Amino acid sequence: MSVLSIQEVSQKYAIKTDTIRYYERIGLMPPVPRKANGNRYFDEALQGWLEMLVCLRRSGISIEALHDYTEMVQAGDKTLMARQNLLEAQRTLLLEKQADLERSLKRLDHKISLYKSGEIRANKSYFEEYKIPETIQLENERKRQFKEKGSL
Template sequence: MTDLTITDVSEKYHLKPDTLRYYERIGLIPAVPRKKNGNRYYNEGLQKWIEMIVCLRHSGITVEALVDYVKLIEQGDSTLQAREDLLKEQLALLETKKKNLNFPLANVGSYLENSIVLPVEILETGQGILLDTSHLMQHIVQYLPMPIIFSLTS
């Protein structure tokens, strides 16, 4: 792997150059060496580091939590258990997110396959706009996994 410029790294990892500079400034990325022309050049180690940061950010870890994680890494092997715990916690959160997305993913696909259109009529009244949802409720009820009792009061 060759040294890359900030532009190359930004394109490779789909980050803005300003984001890379920010990550360096707050300590998420170790200091990036510069060539004689003053430009940053990211070696293989830094590219792997950025890949880890990007992966963890995409998994939902906050920048603040990542800063803490990087501090743990910098403290050495004595923090291995704490780092493992942090990653296990993040993995559990991702598994929960994945589980929670499976139901809507399956059902939205089903709605598209069945070309379900939920009509809502907009009625102009003297006091504003009223949504007539009577047709909407008929369509929704037929796709609910369990019966639901509605009570509408005015």
């Protein structure tokens, strides 16, 4: 339970081994410790780190932000303030995502209710039952037509 292979953490956190190695390679984790034969092992601290990564990535926090954070953690206490700022910026991004999601859910729910009530068939404009309009004349073409009429 306390020390796991790459395979085991992979299953525990539903993330591919390739992705874990990729994350290490690009610096989303501190260097992962190895056994004598070179195989990675994940102690509880690293498992926690990985779980956090998976959680934050799932919600759309960028690789770049996580990379920067990781670097700063490794750089030590002098980056404490910058780390806090980074986390707060990411928090703001998530709150925006949350608002977007809320808006979309409202729209989707409304739309679904129209389907359920059968109203969608009658609802010709807006998003449903779009009718392709004819080609229209240009402003100046219309002007030209008037001119021609006037000059006739």
